[in-house]
Amino acid sequence: MLECVGYGATAASTPVAPFSFNRRDPGPDDVVIKIAYCGVCHSDLHQVRNEWRNTVYPCVPGHEIVGHIVAVGKNVTKFHEGEAAGVGCMVGSCRTCAACKEGLENYCEVGFNATYNGVDPIIGGPTFGGYSDSIVVDQHFVLKIPEGMDLAATAPLLCAGITTYSPLKHWGAGPGKKVGIVGLGGLGHMGLKIAHAMGAHTVLFTTSAGKTEDAKKLGADEVVISKDPAAMAAQGETFDFILDTVAADHPIDAYLGLLKRDGTLCQVGAPENPLSIAVFSVIWRRRSFAGSLIGGIPETQEMLDFCAKHGLVADIEMIAMDKIEDAYARMLKSDVKYRFVIDMATLPKAA
Ligand code: NAP
Ligand code: ZN
Numbered sequence: 001m002l003e004c005v006g007y008g009a010t011a012a013s014t015p016v017a018p019f020s021f022n023r024r025d026p027g028p029d030d031v032v033i034k035i036a037y038c039g040v041c042h043s044d045l046h047q048v049r050n051e052w053r054n055t056v057y058p059c060v061p062g063h064e065i066v067g068h069i070v071a072v073g074k075n076v077t078k079f080h081e082g083e084a085a086g087v088g089c090m091v092g093s094c095r096t097c098a099a100c101k102e103g104l105e106n107y108c109e110v111g112f113n114a115t116y117n118g119v120d121p122i123i124g125g126p127t128f129g130g131y132s133d134s135i136v137v138d139q140h141f142v143l144k145i146p147e148g149m150d151l152a153a154t155a156p157l158l159c160a161g162i163t164t165y166s167p168l169k170h171w172g173a174g175p176g177k178k179v180g181i182v183g184l185g186g187l188g189h190m191g192l193k194i195a196h197a198m199g200a201h202t203v204l205f206t207t208s209a210g211k212t213e214d215a216k217k218l219g220a221d222e223v224v225i226s227k228d229p230a231a232m233a234a235q236g237e238t239f240d241f242i243l244d245t246v247a248a249d250h251p252i253d254a255y256l257g258l259l260k261r262d263g264t265l266c267q268v269g270a271p272e273n274p275l276s277i278a279v280f281s282v283i284w285r286r287r288s289f290a291g292s293l294i295g296g297i298p299e300t301q302e303m304l305d306f307c308a309k310h311g312l313v314a315d316i317e318m319i320a321m322d323k324i325e326d327a328y329a330r331m332l333k334s335d336v337k338y339r340f341v342i343d344m345a346t347l348p349k350a351a
């Protein structure tokens, strides 16, 4: 077994704290990555606090992982020792269903194995995520980091990047399209950068007036303060596509009303409680309310290459591991600019 140290939660009500655990010994298809940085996704917070009612404890969060490969199994052809690599939200899937065969492991028909809160196929027990010193992952679920990318600022692309890239591409964001991004947090700021780079006219909806100037620098052509009814009304029925990244309860009908005929509102933010929708918001103008879940492995690599080509990385605030609960508290106040990334060099050596 590979002895690891990290930070994890043992119950929904206790803080994330130092935690020692074992990972499986690397098998022939596995790589071992020494983790350099791990992004802090709002999903980590939802899950350590059991807001989605499915958390298995102990829970070591973290699915925006970058580092360097320190060992490779005998069947590993894709990677070599010393190379930079990334791991996102998935570490396994059935690899045989129709979705997996299409490279849509995120929609695996038997369910993908999550980087944390999944099940280790060899030793059983929960999978443990990136708030730790190292990780053992099947090479199929490991991503190449393009040459020259800043490693720490690339970490958030492994979840926030792909979760926004995939629906933006699927619903055709590009020249001639008007695209809205709701919420300027980790996902939202990557959504803005990517939609802008794809060539769409991009509008940011925010509850935080203080983020207006940043949003423009990040790629917004327009910024709308969503609490201002007149500003919202002025955007009525003009959008082809809106991507909603909000992590808390909020009014959906206000955004559905901004879509043109046949427009789509895609929800990627995953609040704890159900959202309500007035059916006439979608009946009127034949609109769609949709969702999207991260992205498959081939598309994640495509997104990393797209970001490298367009010079896109996340805007990050680096934190020490022991500041994670402060980061969560700020996240709950929408005070993230625009992704916390943990420097794993600050992890205590023995937990
Ligand atoms: P985040 O950094 O905390 O950003 C969320 C943003 O939403 C905030 O910065 C804020 O932006 C806005 N917001 C927060 N509370 C709000 C409220 N009550 N009303 C309106 N707006 C509010 O979170 P994140 O890491 O980007 O994650 C966002 C959500 O996506 C989470 O629920 C996460 O679990 C989910 N997620 C889903 C997937 C997927 O595959 N579907 C993948 C990753 C994450 P403003 O200040 O600009 O209003
Ligand atoms: Zn995430």
Ligand code: ZN
Pocket: 093, 094, 095, 096, 097, 098, 099, 100, 101, 105, 107, 108, 109, 110, 111
């Ligand atoms: Zn499958």
